[in-house]
Amino acid sequence: MRTQFTFTDPVSLYHAEGFEPQPQEGPGLAGQLSPEPDHGEETYRGTGRLEGRRALVTGADSGIGRAAAIAFAREGADVVLSYLPGEQADANEVERLVQEAGRKAVLAPGDVSDEQVARGLVRRTVEELGGIDLIAVVAGKQQHVEDVTQLSSEQFDETMRTNLYALHWIVQEAVPHLPPGSTIIGTSSVQGYQPSPNLVDYATTKAGITTMCKALAQQLAPKGIRVNVVAPGPVWTPLQVSGGQPDDAMPSFGTSTPLGRAGQPAEMAPAYVFLASPESSYVVGEVINVNGGMPVP
Template sequence: MGETQTVPMIHEDALPGHESALDRKPEWQPRYPGSGRLEGKVAIVTGGDSGIGRAVAALYAREGADVAIVYLCEHDDAAETKRIVEAEGRRAITIAGDVGDKAFGERVVAETVEAFGRLDILVNNAGEQHPDKDIRDITEAQLKRTFQTNIFGMFFLVQAALPHLGKGAAIVNCTSVTMYQGSKELLDYSSTKGAITAFTRSLSENLIGDGIRVNAVAPGPIWTPLNPMGGASPEKMKTFGQDTPMGRPGEPSEVAPAFLFLACEDSSYMSGQVLHPNGGNIVNG
């Protein structure tokens, strides 16, 4: 299948990062044989090039889905995720661009439907974060950029996808433990995650009559390029994940099954809910 690329967008801190550049690679590999739970389905996974998105794409492919891998500018990571999906015997396309741009969201859906003929699952996983210890250090550009990527992009993709989603379709959004616990260094990021949780619950009410389920996953500290490549301060990275009850960061392969459960018929009686793979933190969610 084809690949579409765009001119990379550079953030203030040169994010996003590349999984290929990490010394310790995240564990994305599915842990079990597939059982056909997504046989014949087509999924869009934003942020699908690396981290949680790669693990979700790999697991969806193992369970029978064809996958559109949406990413910003990490072409090497996206190519590897495409190879992973195809190694599972499924089809994949890669589409590069800015999810915060409405026209790009429309193009993602159009190219997915053109390539695969249908759309059944939308995974809104793409996100960005920038640590700031002082709220006065958050520039207007960064504030707008974080909201544009993390929540505006979800609106744009849902708007574009809805004409192609029928009864039994699923939308799975990625929120965060920071929405429930707060984060003193991630003021803008955690605020977008609160918006995503409210969006998930409200969109569920809006679409449930059409047979479309909307749920979310709220990961805790997960070993992906997001944090070590500049999404967390160097001080925080020294003890990343150690403050969870399990005493370690999670792996993408430990989060992907939550996205699978919410996308398949196993969760047919769930909508407007949030799952919490977060290392044992108790949250009121």
């Protein structure tokens, strides 16, 4: 069986064309995507790199967050799974996979754009897992708007609260609980470097996440807490079909990367594991770009 360690051609590893338009109502479900995304369910093999760790993952029901949660569990971590209530079906599947890995899974539905929900995730992790030492903030809001004059203040605010404020609230609540050796991983995007004209608010938050994490990294490093960032390129997740991209963009989604295809969530997970693991002990304030070869600064 192929794993993330199997020698293979990255060009032909996954679906190498665009995707059929398949709009979903937000937030969207991975179980309804075609082709089905690879979150590492059958391919990710753990090696004990996170044994005994206590993790909080936002956006853990599907996409990159789901892949990170599966990988963390298979590396030995217990995981609190944060997701929107409408994503319960996907979250139940992730819970099953974490438990099959022999680790504890805690379901924590709620909207991280609400400050009390975001802060409550940290308290829930401490209560349920006996502490917290690994945070992966993956949940994000992305809705395309072709004309800036039609970008409502309501959407702009919700994007900021989901993508930026939640990161601040979670980190601020967590720092008093984080022992030396803990890790925080933010999720930026190639959009933070090469913004699309129809993703003004989303791209702005992704650039902000990178800057915020670099600042936090300097502040928290003396405490032994490392902060880093993963910046994905185009990845096949429910985010894309539930308003993240226009329907007419789906047939070419991801095909402009040097690899000629969109990424899969499973391809993002190893970057999160590396940054979470003590093997990256001297990596602080760094951005790992997992984008199929798209040039960024």
